[in-house]
Amino acid sequence: MRIECIAIGTELLTTRRLDTNSVWLGERLAALGLGFHRKTAVGDSREDLGQLFREALTRSDLIITTGGLGPTFDDFTKECFADILGAELREDAKSREDMLAFYAARKRVPPQANFKQALIPAGAEALANPVGTAPGVWWADPPGHSGTRLVMLPGVPREMKRMWEEQVEPRLRALAGQQVHTLRLVVGGVPESNLDERTREARERHAHLEWTILASLTQVELLARGSDLAALEAARVEFEALLGGDLVGVGDGNLEDAVLERLKARGETLAVAESVTGGLLAARLTAIPGASEAFLGGATVYTAAAKTTLLGLPAAFLAAEGTVSEATSRALAEAVRAKLGxxxxxxxxxxxxxxxxxxxxxxxxxxxxxGPRGTVSKAFNQPGDRTDIQLRSTAWALDLLRRALSA
Amino acid sequence: MRIECIAIGTELLTTRRLDTNSVWLGERLAALGLGFHRKTAVGDSREDLGQLFREALTRSDLIITTGGLGPTFDDFTKECFADILGAELREDAKSREDMLAFYAARKRVPPQANFKQALIPAGAEALANPVGTAPGVWWADPPGHSGTRLVMLPGVPREMKRMWEEQVEPRLRALAGQQVHTLRLVVGGVPESNLDERTREARERHAHLEWTILASLTQVELLARGSDLAALEAARVEFEALLGGDLVGVGDGNLEDAVLERLKARGETLAVAESVTGGLLAARLTAIPGASEAFLGGATVYTAAAKTTLLGLPAAFLAAEGTVSEATSRALAEAVRAKLGxxxxxxxxxxxxxxxxxxxxxxxxxxxxxGPRGTVSKAFNQPGDRTDIQLRSTAWALDLLRRALSA
Structure with missing residues (x-):
């Protein structure tokens, strides 16, 4: 099956917004044992879209578009395909109802322009959008292209992902072959090159799996893909032993999930006092549903005065030790722990x-x-821009706690 | 000038390696007042490349390829273009010398396969690669395509960037005619469809500009592109009047920049008490360099106890009013303002x-x-997932403050 992805939106051709949808879709396709032969990003130009859609219909069996389903003047994915394929756009009654219900739940009336979103090409099926107002389209065997499938999805990642998982994947699974599974190992506090070297031999022993290392500012992931579940399980056992305390977790979670899970399992709680990270550590933790079971809160003590008024650090202490120092970090950790119990x-x-x-x-x-056995502290030095330093700092802090919770 | 970018390499279609070259190139082009009308990633298939190159020659004035210049069996960018354009590949003496020198400096002899890299289509110019072995190609007015420029660059970012800056940009600067400018209007507290309707007539009056609406969870952007600076300036004046207090700013900044700038201009400061957003509002503000001039810090009061111990809200008040209520939000705002001065x-x-x-x-x-004139509060209701609600809440809070600072 030749599959291509078309990301629609003028902003995707600038540096302001990147097409991350096709990356996610590529990953989901790989799990079905499928892959793209081409990916294109194109602007909101009716002429460019028309040309690209015509080409795509001649070369691909499955065409996935993201974007251009909105209510505004520069959204015309459905119109373009309908034009090219000589199909009429007709209002889909269910899509209209869904939209009215979406607005009614918010005690609002849809703007007139939004009704255009309920138009679906004749012969195609609407894909309901449970989290937005733009339905998608599944079009099997469009006129003159028997065997071709068109999938039109919104560009908003949250809407696109949900619709893909719930409505497109089941349809594709019927078409696709062997299922591919992924083993995901999340590693903390270890640079990518170190992980590469440490795992090389073991990866060679498991060369029947497809290996990838993915590094970010906050963790490194080692991914193995294959269709043989027993082989993946054998790799999991071996790599868990090999990675030891550096292994944050296996599966979907990240560093912050691992920390919250361990805290909850131990019936323990956390409070944070942030100067350099300005709330980012708290935000990473509270982004996780149920965080409040273990995370009590904290203080964003961005100024010296805030360190004194919110957490009671004496001004004289700050003057003597400096606002950026190991001693001040220790005092902050102890103060916020005591203050929030x-x-x-x-x-x-x-x-x-x-x-x-x-x-x-x-x-x-x-x-x-x-913590209960006293205070530990570490000094780090990481060049990089502001965002890098802030994000890496949250990872160091979480990893320090994770290791303490594993002890 | 219609410009397209073609990133070549099967790995670019997986999640293993992403095409970041085109993002960098897009940024460099923007600085020249130029931009892509299309970006494609394609695998190392001779058939796919041939088809894509043929299409590109019919629609673009400048075609930039990255990748497929290496010595291996699956590198054939130059061969494909030469085939399509009926040009011979000839060895370029300077490229051969450069390669020999590159290997000699490393006390090695080039593998036989590498000599293929010194082959350049007849009529094209080689672009020297000072940091690798694959030269690039600059091909102006190839056979049958007068006015077209082909640029072939290696896929290795370090090599591609250096060659672009030193050899391609100077050639393009001579060609780039009219520079294209962008007017960016950031709007807060207004849904995308509302902004579309409100600005439709005015956009039609300025139809010589190219308009785009970009919505995110925290703001909506209206973008106009054009080469006529006076026309962009006229649009700016008209849209500033039309958008009034909903206009967050003109230019590069976002909602949080606008708020911090207004605070600094007034010599005023801000403190935040976050329950639902768990530190995200503070993190958004402190992500901006120099935030500390106006942002003092705050409290992440995720639990009822934290509201009491950090900000002194009486437990009885919280029990009576509830932790999630307008009264508690008001009490938090007043307490954090007083506590941090x-x-x-x-x-x-x-x-x-x-x-x-x-x-x-x-x-x-x-x-x-x-604030200095008392406390105002607002209730919102927004379904969506956790991250959406948290992010939108930070935007509402910032917009509430922004409007107060404009009064």
């Missing part, structure tokens, strides 16, 4: 720029963990 | 799921702003 307190100070501050060089970060 | 205090409570909490339905959010 948490099992663990994390304190972070550092300098993420734009300039050197309080005598600390750009990129210097101090992280302290206060 | 800030000009403005924002308080956010709400229920982002997973379950209904404290009597508040999923999606209910209360935002309060305490």
């Amino acid at each position: 948490a099992t663990w307190g994390l304190g972070l100070t550092g300098n993420a720029g734009p300039a050197a501050e309080g005598g600390a060089p750009l990129g210097a970060v101090f992280i302290a963990l206060a | 800030a000009t403005w205090g924002l308080g956010l409570t709400g229920n982002a799921g997973p379950a209904a909490e404290g009597g508040a339905p999923l999606g209910a959010v209360f935002i309060a702003l305490a």
Whole structure:
């Protein structure tokens, strides 16, 4: 099956917004044992779309588009395909009802322009959008193209993903062959090149699986793909032993999930005092549903005065130790732990720029963990831009706690 | 000038390696006032490449390819273009010398296969590769395509970037005619469809500009592109008047930049007390360099106890009013403002799921702003998943403050 993906939107041709949908779709297709032969990003131009759709119909069996289903003047994915294929657009009664219900639930009336979203090419099926107003389209065997499937999905990732999983994948599974499974190992506190070297021999022993290393600012993932579940299970057992305490988890979760799960399992709680990360650590934790069972909250103590008024650090102490220092991180961790009555307190100070501050060089970060057995702290130094430093600091803090919780 | 980019390599169609080259190239082109009308990623298949190159020659004035210039069996970018255009491949003496010198410097002899890299289509120019062995190609007015330019670059980002900057950009600068400029209007607190309707007539009056609407969870952007600066300026004046207080700003910034700039201009400060957003509002603000000039910090008061211990809200008040309520948001805003001595205090409570909490339905959010003239508050209700609710809540809070700062 020759499959291509077309991402629609002028913004995707700039650096302002990138097409991440096709990456996600590529991953989902791979799990079905399928893959793209081509990916295109194209602007909201009726002429460009028409040309591209005509070409795609001549070369691909499955065409997946994302974007161009909205209510505005520059959305015309359905119109273009309907034109080319000589099909009429007709209002789909169910899509109209869904839209009215969506607005009614918000005590609003749809703007007139939105009704165009309920138009579906004759002969195609509407794909319901449970989280937005633009339905998608599944069009099997469009006029003159027997055997071809067109899938039109919204560009909003959340809507696209949900519709793909619930409505497109079941239809494709019927068409596709052997299922491919993925083993995902998440590793913390280890650079990508180190993980590459440490696992090379073991990966060679499991060469029948397809291996990938994916590094981000906060963790490294080792992925193995294959259709043989027993082989994946054997790899899991071997790699768990090999990675030991560096292994954050196996499966879908990330570092923050692993930390919250361990806290909950132990019936323990966490509070954080953030200077350099300015709330990002708390935000990463509270992004996870159910975080409140283990995460109590914290203080974003961005200024010296906030460290004093919110957490009671004496001004004289801050003047003596500096706002960016190991001693201040320790004091913050201990103060927030005591103030909120948490099992663990994390304190972070550092300098993420734009300039050197309080005598600390750009990129210097101090992280302290206060717990039932006392306080530990570490100094880090990581060049990079502001966002890099802030994000990496949250990962260091979480990994410090994760290791303490594994002990 | 119609420009397209073709990234070549089967790995670019998987999740293993993404085409970041075209993103970088898009940025460099934008600086020249140029932009892509299409971007494609395609596998190392001679048939697919041939088809794509033929199409590209019919629709684009400048075709930039990355990849497929290496010595191996699956590299044939130059061969494909030479075939299609009926040109011979000839050895380029300078490219052969460069390759010999590259290997000599490493005390090695080039493998036989590498000599194929010195082959260049007759009529084209070689682009020297100072950091690798694959030269690129600049082909102006290839046979039958007068006015077209082909640029073939290696896929290795370091090599591609250096060759682009040193050899391609100077050639393009001579060609680039009219520069294209962008007017970016950022709008807050208004849904995309509303903005579409409100601006339709005005956009029609300025139809010589190319218009795009970009919606995210936190703001909507209206973009106009054109080469006539006076026309863009006229549009700016008209749209500023039309959008009034809904206009967050013109240019590069976003909602959080606008808020911080206004605070700094007024010499005022902000503190936040976050329950539902769990630190995300603070993180959005502190992601901006220099935020500390106006943002003092805040409290992530995720539990009732934290609201009491960090900000002094009486437990009896919380029991009476509920942790998710307009009254509690107001009390939080006032408490954090007083505690940190800030000009403005924002308080956010709400229920982002997973379950209904404290009597508040999923999606209910209360935002309060305490300031020099008292406290205002608003109730919102937005279904969506946890991340959506949290992100939208930060935008509502920032927009509430932005409007107060404009008054």
